[in-house]
Amino acid sequence: xxxxxxxxxxxxxxxxxxxxxxxxxxxxxxxxxxxxxxxxxxxxxxxxxxxxxxxxxxxxxxxxxxxxxxxxxxxxxxxxxxxxxxxxxxxxxxxxxxxxxxxxxxxxxxxxxxxxxxxxxxxxxxxxxxxxxxxxxxxxxxxxxxxxxxxxxxxxxxxxxxxxxxxxxxxxxxxxxxxxxx
Amino acid sequence: xxxxxxxxxxxxxxxxxxxxxxxxxxxxxxxxxxxxxxxxxxxxxxxxxxxxxxxxxxxxxxxxxxxxxxxxxxx
Numbered sequence: 001x002x003x004x005x006x007x008x009x010x011x012x013x014x015x016x017x018x019x020x021x022x023x024x025x026x027x028x029x030x031x032x033x034x035x036x037x038x039x040x041x042x043x044x045x046x047x048x049x050x051x052x053x054x055x056x057x058x059x060x061x062x063x064x065x066x067x068x069x070x071x072x073x074x075x076x077x078x079x080x081x082x083x084x085x086x087x088x089x090x091x092x093x094x095x096x097x098x099x100x101x102x103x104x105x106x107x108x109x110x111x112x113x114x115x116x117x118x119x120x121x122x123x124x125x126x127x128x129x130x131x132x133x134x135x136x137x138x139x140x141x142x143x144x145x146x147x148x149x150x151x152x153x154x155x156x157x158x159x160x161x162x163x164x165x166x167x168x169x170x171x172x173x174x175x176x177x178x179x180x181x182x
Numbered sequence: 183x184x185x186x187x188x189x190x191x192x193x194x195x196x197x198x199x200x201x202x203x204x205x206x207x208x209x210x211x212x213x214x215x216x217x218x219x220x221x222x223x224x225x226x227x228x229x230x231x232x233x234x235x236x237x238x239x240x241x242x243x244x245x246x247x248x249x250x251x252x253x254x255x256x257x
Contacts, residue, residue: 135224150214
């Protein structure tokens, strides 16, 4: 008769990697002297889709599986920023920044004469309201994103929104912007 | 933004957000500034154009250790 899982004893822990060259460069997240809790942490991270492992870089473990053990995770890959061909170059941005330090900021933006979009409706900024019963207000629950506008074009818009192909192509720039860049 | 919403289990139609942005930019015709997009749990979508912050006269740079919360890396 086969015993239920809880009576068969715990499954044997996977080995702790010692001097494994494949784990070089992984980020050290936690240090333990006891093996079991650390391995549970790696298992939990793997279940969430994060590459994690246990390493003992200095000395082998003792016969009870104890030693200097580190929980490491794979370094996060660097995702290059999605550049739009209409976005200004780095050199022009640096030039703008130096000019911006010399001139006062444009306080016309955000003034009462400006507009806002609330729930898909265009509204004067001074009249834009949301009810106090909104869940996002009551619980501080929501997401936000802030993009830099250069001549009315959001910088790295696709990267900010991260639409993964849902947005389609970027809209064409306005004529005055094309003239400005030519 | 879509990834953050997924991590919070917040239903967000990024297409609606994009259309709001396009509509606001077409009407407001801003030059330089900041575009703020907010989506709340209550289903509100807010898109605002803000002025640039005034930069300080001097900046100080320092080092810090980058330690992201890896649990949220799934999406």
